[in-house]
Amino acid sequence: MEDNAIMERKKMCLALFSGSLDKLTAAGVILSGAAADDMDVDVYVLLQGARAFKKEIGDNLEQLSMAENANLKKEFIESLSRLKVKTWIEFFREAKSLTNVKIHICGLAGKIWGGEKLEDFVDLADDICGINAYITSAQEADIHLFI
């Protein structure tokens, strides 16, 4: 594969503002696509996202709301289960195992939800960062998304 110029690694920057179950699931699917393409991914976990990344929240579906059609949450969860779709955390974990995904928790967002240290968040988080890290990554990325 060395002779193939298209193998150059592309970069994705994902600003994950949302902490809702549906949007986290979408983010997980997108990360999977990036992983299949061997992209380098930086995820910046902002306000509501940081709450979902708290250790006591994570995959605890009771604690997560829907961004849209809140009344359909039960149906949504049942469909994911029937289709054998991974939970959002599992998507993130798998993407990390397949490609270079770094997950950065916004320091301010963490504090808002009572998370001061990296240990306060699910073990997928790599560091706690400031806003310049996000802006720099967004400037350098081939794809930049805000979810």
Next chain:
Amino acid sequence: MTIEELKELKANKTVDARGTACPGPLLEAKKTIGTIQAGDIMEVLSADEGSKVDIPKWCTKQGHEYLGTIEESGYFKIFLKKK
């Protein structure tokens, strides 16, 4: 490749991803192609309609060769050759 030629193909590796929805088949293909030798043929079985577009495109982008797809009843057999 014609459908007849594809039907004659012996895959070195079969990935049965019929139990999963997108992005399952793509990720299964991605994980498995790393485990086979250059020149090997891999077939991906997927019941996901999106896969028949997604996997060929991904395959070519990754520098592998897309050989073709056979539509079986209720699923697709997608053939790839690792480069």
